[in-house]
Amino acid sequence: MLHTLSVPIIQAPMAGGVSTPALAAAVSEAGGLGFLAGGYKTAEEMRKEIATLRALTDQPFGVNVFVPGEDDADEKAVRRYKEVLEEEAKRLGVSLGEPKWDDDDWEAKLTVLYEEKVPVVSFTFGCPSSKIISKLQDNGSFVIVTVTSKTEAQIAAGQGADVLxxxxxxxxxxRATFRNDETADENVSLLVLLQQIREAVDLPLIAAGGIMHGRNIAAVLAAGACAAQLGTAFLRCPESGASPLHKNALIDPQFQATAVTRAFTGRPARGLVNRFLTEYDAFAPAAYPHIHHMTKPLRSVAAKANDPQMMSLWAGQGHRLARNMPAQELVRELMKEMEEAVQGLIRK
Ligand SMILES: Cc1cc2nc3c(=O)[nH]c(=O)nc-3n(C[C@H](O)[C@H](O)[C@H](O)COP(=O)(O)O)c2cc1C
Structure with missing residues (x-):
């Protein structure tokens, strides 16, 4: 299915209102693959977004959902983190959220994916059973599983994923790791990981992480990927639902670095280094989505108060290269840069 795309660019699903139907439609119309993010929404909200997207384009698109994990959080560690954050909550005049587990409306979302016959479905935070994967495939969907290591790639291939x-x-x-306590391959960079996984499984691979320029796309295609998935590169597009604060922070010189932290959600995620991340990273336990629910009121108040120091400002390492231009134009620019990079190599 990916080979039918005229452009090997996938706009990453970005939960939290970032990957809007307008953004996905623009990328699919430009010949790439636009994605909706089902994470954190109800199944019915996800269904409505699919309908909105279908009204904007008849091109193929994808929908991403989170695979629920076990409710195995260390309650004592969660309580300790809650105590640490109480003072911050008091200062902001809000109560912390209840640190609870949920499955992000998993079964209902699967039903929507079947009923809506979504062309491409991708999974993050785990690999669904072969039964779920083959049911989606029999229903006409193309199934992608996100992986961060060779072991996860082998599991996903074994369950019958079409692409990784x-x-x-x-x-x-x-980080899309299947297990929340997984840290082993955290430092294996994308190009090395692609090579390791190519040697271990015989499936087409999509490359994601730090891809900001057409040269980077050429690099991952040369390394054996069939397409590049870009998230941060699309954050500053006018169609992106990222807040103006988030869009500005990506290029604000006060935010020079990114880091991976559990401070905001209880699962490792890469964002701009701000005060919240710096002060609380060391206290945050591996408890997802407990910590996501617990810090939500803090993050909402910070967003309303325009305080980028307290928000989760998700960003890849290449964030300073994010461009403020319409998504279709960005796709065209990226393709031009990719072709120039390839031509340059041929001339050499
Ligand atoms: C703001 C933001 C939200 C994201 N949300 C999701 C998500 O809901 N599901 C998912 O599979 N990946 C999500 N990702 C990760 C992307 O799929 C992708 O792996 C990543 O953006 C690639 O790295 P890059 O940001 O450097 O391009 C998100 C990334 C960002 C920046």
């Missing part, structure tokens, strides 16, 4: 999205540690947003 290989996420390198350079990537913005959550």
């Amino acid at each position: 999205c290989v996420q390198g540690p350079e990537a913005g947003g959550h």
